[in-house]
Structure formats: C-alpha cells, structure tokens
Amino acid sequence: xxxxxxxxxxxxxxxxxxxxxxxxxxxxxxxxxxxxxxxxxxxxxxxxxxxxxxxxxxxxxxxxxxxxxxxxxxxxxxxxxxxxxxxxxxxxxxxxxxxxxxxxxxxxxxxxxxxxxxxxxxxxxxxxxxxxxxxxxxxxxxxxxxxxxxxxxxxxxxxxxxxxxxxxxxxxxxxxxxxxxxxxxxxxxxxxxxxxxxxxxxxxxxxxxxxxxxxxxxxxxxxxxxxxxxxxxxxxxxxxxxxxxxxxxxxxxxxxxxxxxxxxxxxxxxxxxxxxxxxxxxxxxxxxxxxxxxxxxxxxxxxxxxxxxxxxxxxxxxxxx
Amino acid sequence: xxxxxxxxxxxxxxxxxxxxxxxxxxxxxxxxxxxxxxxxxxxxxxxxxxxxxxxxxxxxxxxxxxxxxxxxxxxxxxxxxxxxxxxxxxxxxxxxxxxxxxxxxxxxxxxxxxxxxxxxxxxxxxxxxxxxxxxxxxxxxxxxxxxxxxxxxxxxxxxxxxxxxxxxxxxxxxxxxxxxxxxxxxxxxxxxxxxxxxxxxxxxxxxxxxxxxxxxxxxxxxxxxxxxxxxxxxxxxxxxxxxxxxxxxxxxxxxxxxxxxxxxxxxxxxxxxxxxxxxxxxxxxxxxxxxxxxxxxxxxxxxxxxxxxxxxxxxxxxxxxxxxxxxxxxxxxxxxxxxxxxxxxxxxxxxxxxxxxxxxxxxxxxxxxxxxxxx
Numbered sequence: 001x002x003x004x005x006x007x008x009x010x011x012x013x014x015x016x017x018x019x020x021x022x023x024x025x026x027x028x029x030x031x032x033x034x035x036x037x038x039x040x041x042x043x044x045x046x047x048x049x050x051x052x053x054x055x056x057x058x059x060x061x062x063x064x065x066x067x068x069x070x071x072x073x074x075x076x077x078x079x080x081x082x083x084x085x086x087x088x089x090x091x092x093x094x095x096x097x098x099x100x101x102x103x104x105x106x107x108x109x110x111x112x113x114x115x116x117x118x119x120x121x122x123x124x125x126x127x128x129x130x131x132x133x134x135x136x137x138x139x140x141x142x143x144x145x146x147x148x149x150x151x152x153x154x155x156x157x158x159x160x161x162x163x164x165x166x167x168x169x170x171x172x173x174x175x176x177x178x179x180x181x182x183x184x185x186x187x188x189x190x191x192x193x194x195x196x197x198x199x200x201x202x203x204x205x206x207x208x209x210x211x212x213x214x215x216x217x218x219x220x221x222x223x224x225x226x227x228x229x230x231x232x233x234x235x236x237x238x239x240x241x242x243x244x245x246x247x248x249x250x251x252x253x254x255x256x257x258x259x260x261x262x263x264x265x266x267x268x269x270x271x272x273x274x275x276x277x278x279x280x281x282x283x284x285x286x287x288x289x290x291x292x293x294x295x296x297x298x299x300x301x302x303x304x305x306x307x308x309x310x311x312x313x314x315x316x317x318x319x320x321x
Numbered sequence: 322x323x324x325x326x327x328x329x330x331x332x333x334x335x336x337x338x339x340x341x342x343x344x345x346x347x348x349x350x351x352x353x354x355x356x357x358x359x360x361x362x363x364x365x366x367x368x369x370x371x372x373x374x375x376x377x378x379x380x381x382x383x384x385x386x387x388x389x390x391x392x393x394x395x396x397x398x399x400x401x402x403x404x405x406x407x408x409x410x411x412x413x414x415x416x417x418x419x420x421x422x423x424x425x426x427x428x429x430x431x432x433x434x435x436x437x438x439x440x441x442x443x444x445x446x447x448x449x450x451x452x453x454x455x456x457x458x459x460x461x462x463x464x465x466x467x468x469x470x471x472x473x474x475x476x477x478x479x480x481x482x483x484x485x486x487x488x489x490x491x492x493x494x495x496x497x498x499x500x501x502x503x504x505x506x507x508x509x510x511x512x513x514x515x516x517x518x519x520x521x522x523x524x525x526x527x528x529x530x531x532x533x534x535x536x537x538x539x540x541x542x543x544x545x546x547x548x549x550x551x552x553x554x555x556x557x558x559x560x561x562x563x564x565x566x567x568x569x570x571x572x573x574x575x576x577x578x579x580x581x582x583x584x585x586x587x588x589x590x591x592x593x594x595x596x597x598x599x600x601x602x603x604x605x606x607x608x609x610x611x612x613x614x615x616x617x618x619x620x621x622x623x624x625x626x627x628x629x630x631x632x633x634x635x636x637x638x639x640x641x642x643x644x645x646x647x648x649x650x651x652x653x654x655x656x657x658x659x660x661x662x663x664x665x666x667x668x669x670x671x672x673x674x675x676x677x678x679x680x681x682x683x684x685x686x687x688x689x690x691x692x693x694x695x696x
Contacts, residue, residue: 052642066640073634075563075584076643081651092646104649265649 008122008139029279032113032249034213037181038131039171039190040110040252041200042216044223045259046230047207048103050090054199054208055079058088058107061172061198082106084158087169088199093263102257104264105208107199108133108154108169109244110252113273116168119149124166131213131252132171140165149278151248151269171210172197188215213252217245220254234261234268249273342405346528363532374531375434376441377427377469378412381455381462382489382498383444387480388414390517393603394524407527410438413457424458431472439527440473442466442501442510445482445489449497463504470505475530477511478502479523481620484512484543491627502543511536512543514595516620521600522548544594544621553590553617554637556598559583565644577614587632589619 055077059066064085068074079086088107094100114133117125124139125146142164146155158164179195188211190196200210209216220242224231231240243261244251248269257264270277346363380388409415410430416423430438444462447454452463470476478501481487489498502510513522526545529537537545554560562568562582569577569586584591590598590611597609597617610617616632619625629635 050646056641068640071640071643075637075640077640078643078645078647080647090642090646091649093649103646263649 005138029118029275031273031276032111032117032127034112034250034252035131036214038110038213038252039181039210040131040213040216040254041107041171041197041208041210042220042254042256043105043208044220044256045102045104045207045264046256047205048090048105049205049207050092050103051204052090053202053204054088054105055086055090057198057202058169059086061175062087064167082154082168083156084160084164084167086156087167091265093259093265095259095263100259100263102259102264105199106154106265107253108171109152109248110169110171111248111273112250112252113248113275115149115151115248115274115278116146116155118275118278119145121145125155129173130171132173133168134170134173135166135168137165142166149274151267151274184211188212188219213254216254217242220245220256223256230258231256232258232260234266236260246271249276342401346406363528373406373408374474374527375430375438376407376409376412376527377430377438377473378409378414378441378443379465379469380413381442381444381446381466381483382496383480383482383487385414385443386517387443387515387520387523388412390602391520391523394520395604407439407531410434427469431469434474435472437474438472439530440469440476441523441527442476442478442483443480445486445498445500446504447489447496447498448504449495454496454498466501466504470501470508475511475536476501476505476508477513477523477526478543479513480518481514481516481623481626484514484621485623487514487516488627509536509539510543511539511545513548514542514544514621514623515597516626517602519548519595519597519600519602522596540594542623548596548600549594549621551594551596552638553593553595553598553611556596557582557590557611558598559611561644564641572614580614583611583614583616584634586616587618587630587634588616589622589625589629589635590617591637592625592635593617593619593622595621 058064059077064087066077067079067083067085068077070076070078070080079089081091082089088105091104091106093102093104110131110133112131114125114127117127117133121143122139122141124136124141126134126136128134142157144155144157144166146166147153147157155166155168157166175195175198176191177195179191181189181191183189186206186209188209190200190210193201197210200206200208203209209219211219224240224242228240233239233241234243238260241261243255243257243266244253247266249272255261255264255266262268343361343364346361378388411423411427413423416426418426444455446452446462446466448463452461455462457465478484482489482498483501485500485502486494486498487500489496490500500512502512511526513519513526515522522545525547526537529535537547540546540549542549554563557563559580559582562580563584567576567579567581569581569583571577572586582588588611598611602608607613618631619629619635625635
C-alpha cells in the first residue's frame, strides 16, 4: 500500500468530495495487526553489557551523524535520549541505593496497531512489509502528531534541520535491499548479515536478537520458563513476563528484564491498542459536549428572555454606558 | 609444518641457521598480516639467490631516520634483511663504496634488473628552481628519481618526507620540497609515511613484492591498508581513559603519571592513520610517542604533522559513546533556591516600584483648566 504524492492528492480530493456529498460520516478506522511474517527484536537486559556497539552500528547503518551536543569539545557521541539523529540508544537504570542496575535499549517498538500511524493525517507513517512501521519522508508535513501520539515517546523531530523530518527506527528495512529471509544458525529467521537490523547484528552478547516475532516471543517465554527467578514483571512482585506480548495491543519489539519493567521507563499502557484508547477518549469528549451545549442553550434562553422583558419595560432601562 | 621444509642446499645459502631464517620470514609476514604458512614459500624464494629482489635505495632531503630505524630492527636484523632477504644494490648509508664506484653500482643494478628492482625513496624531492637544492654527483634529485623510477618494478616511498614532503615541506618550504607520488605522477607509489616509518611496514611490503610479485592493498594516499587502515585512536592502549573522560591536563600531573589519555595535551591519534599502537618500533614495547607519555603528533598525516601546533587538539572525526549512560528519564531542569531568591527580589522590586509610581500618579496636580471637565 505504497503511497506517493500523486496518489495522496487523489485520495485527499476524493475524500473531500465524499465528505461534501455524504455529509461527513467517516469510515471506521482499520485496526492494525501483527502480520504472520512480522519481524522484530528481542532485548534481554540480563545479557546487555552496555557496550553501546548497537548505538554506533545504528548510526552507521542509518547515516546519522554522532550527537556531540552533550560532550565538552564534541569529543564523544552522547545522545541523552532518542533524538533527531538517534534512532537507538542505551540508557542506564540505577536504583536510589545504586544496588539495582540495568541497561535499557530504546528504539521503536513497532506496535501491532501503532498510534503514530493512526495519528498521521496523510499516511507518512505506515505499517508495511513484515509489520515494520515505516516512514515516508515525501509525505510528511512535519506536524509531529506522531510524536505526541506515541506512548513510548519514540518518533523524534529534526529540530536542528532546515528541512526537518521525523526520525525513528525502521528495523533497518532500507538495508534489506531485496535480500531473502532465511533461518539463521541460531534458529531465527532473518536477513543475511549486512541486510538486517544493524543493532542485532553487531551485539557481542546477543542481548538484542532479530527474528520473526513469533520465534522471538517463543524464545522469550522459554527463557522465563527456564529461569523464572531471573526475570521480573511490570511492577515489583509481579510474575515475570515479556513486555510487548500484549502491551499496547502487542508490539514487535519484546523486552525481558531482571528489574521491574516500569523502572526501565516502559509505560503502563494496558493491553488495548493505543489508537483504540485515543478514539474512545475523542468520542467520549464529543459525547460529553452534549451537557455543556444543553447548559449554554438554557443560559442563552434565559438571557434572551430577560432582554425581551427589559425591552417591554421601556427603552430607558439600560441607560448608563 | 611441511610447508616450512627447505632443501639443504637452499638452507646453506642463508646466513645463520634455518630455524632463525624461517622465524624472520614468519615475523615479516605477520607484520603485513599474511598467514604464517606462507613463510616456507617466502623463505624458499628468498633463499634462492636468483629471486632475491634487487633494492635500490635513494636518499634525498631527509635525516636518514628511516634508515636508522630500519637498522635497529632485530627481527629480522638489517644484516639478515640485506644479506638474506633482499639484495641491496645501492644505498648511500650502508654502502662501503663511494664516489664513482657507487654511481657505477647504481647503473649496473638498474641495467641488470631493469623492470624488476624495487626502488625505495627516502626523503623529499625539491622542485623549486629545477630542483637544484638537492644534488648527488652533479645531478638533481628530480633527474635521478625520474631515471631510476622509469625502470623500477615497484616504487616505495619510505617516511613522511618521501610520502608527502615531511619536514622539508613545512612552511615556508623554501626548496619547494614534495613527496615522491607528487613527482612521479601516473606511477603507483606505495607510501609508508611516518617520522620515522615503522620498518616492518616496509619489510612486509618488500617481502610481499619479492614473493608474490604483488603490492599490498593501498588506500587513496598510496598507503598499505594493513598498516594505515585505522587510526591510532582506534587501537590506542590509553583508549579506555578517553572513553571514561580521564585526561592528562598538564604534563607531569597526577593523570599523566597514571597513564591517562593525552588527547587534551594535543594528541593527534584520533585523526592519524597508522599502526604504531599495534606494531612496536624495533620490537621495543612502548617505543612510540603515546607509549612514553607524549601525545601522538600525527607524523603520517600531511594535514597534521609539522602543520598543526604540537599541543593543539584535533577534531574527533567519528566520535563514539563515552563510558557513561543517559538515565532512563532525562533530568528536567529544576529551579534552585538562589534563582528563586533572585527572581523574588526582582519581582518584589518591580511591585514596589509600581506601587510608588501609582502613588505619585495619584498625587499629581489636576491638569490645566481648559482640558478639565470633558473627560
């Protein structure tokens, strides 16, 4: 379902015409799903050593310049978070007493039903082949609704650019270049080295692995079953679970953690897809408008009646200006 | 191991014993990153007198430091090198002959091995005023280098002077000194810059040419990639200190004694392509600037050495993350007590001023009579 400018203009014109004719009942939203051939990543905090090879590899694979802003003299690449030139970053969680530590790899979660895709008014963000949430720069108007909509705070805007675009992980889809997916030696289906996700390819401890989402989910569950004491749930005391299995309606990037998942900054979004929630809220707001409209109607009526009764009393009534 | 077997007659041609000889070949191969199994092949070729490459070594504007550093190589020692591995047919530093004898040797070597010999150039070539600033036997360096290079099988420029001009080409460059590649345009010149160049980089290149008749893979400046493929910074023994932000601030300070990173004292390692950090000079461990606590001065790089001030820092071309991590949630700026106090004072002053001003407004005498009552 690729969309180019021509098609976009046609669509807009057609939609405008349809709206004018029909009087505005919009079509129901198409719910996004995880396709059977969905690709994804699985990140296991117990394996990550914080070497940041993935940060460097991601930059090189995506032709992004290092972020020197936080380094004195610009001698280091120090992104403080995902930003206009950083699609992947390793952060550190440290408990107040410093005893509990965990690295955390942040990048796009590739949701089943992405809020960014739903928020984008012209389809610059699309869920495409293998469920990868893809960005089409030619269509982007720079409104940054996607940035507001994303519950994981992933899409970032190139604030420093004169022709700014959105920046987010696209699972290195541009590197595939028609290469065929094949089962690798470790049993996961992925592109040959050099064509797949750069972060997973470069990881020295395989803390982040790429593969088909169902394979990764099975592996994550196997790890939890093999070491139930090692992994944690969302909050302290919760049974261990895979983040992303059902969160936000399911994501193609999965997390396993040895600290409570909430400590890693993962939001408690529930199992419903975020666009569904957004739609409920929006419709709720419109439903709620009935109350105020009725109230203002009554007030208006009261004012109208009062004025009329004043006029009947005589023109001198409202003299002082 | 069978590949290392040499026929007795071949072995007898060598100085020293067979074991040492094989070791020399293996070391030289290791230096250029070729598999050690080829050592037998190299040894066999080198041991047969016919195939020893003829080497003509020309000195121009230089300090002979590159030759001196080659003389101090112990594996192989220079004696092994010039007697066993190559046939050094002309070299002003190592020649017993002088004057006309030496010139005759050069002509003979060129004739006998035309199209096959290896030309090693050491030193810059002056080009100003038709090259009159460097002459040997009444001929300019320019004439000599063109003549010898025309019939050479391979041309190697050793040291920064021969590679791109080196010290003689430093501003104001009164003699118009330049490197061999600039003079021998259109010819493949392997450059082995360095001040001095690491002898192993020369040795490896010469041995590869002698054994296989090929030259190593070169970068855009003619430097062998096996030696000049990465920056000093990428292989620096002090790199961990750089990543952790532990810098020497001043020579002799605590950090300097602890062996911290020398970047802030002007280390050119991040912009200098060379293998000093991985291949010790003359097998003496740490016998290179950073090893002895001095910043790298970028001797292999034309844009750095003798051009950028010694203690000026260079830009990091490809910065990598430091040894620190951003927190899960970025720190929000908070308002400190002092800032609150200052803001309070300013606010209070403004309020006070406003009050006083409004009091004064109230006290102003009524405006003149004529504009009075209408308002």
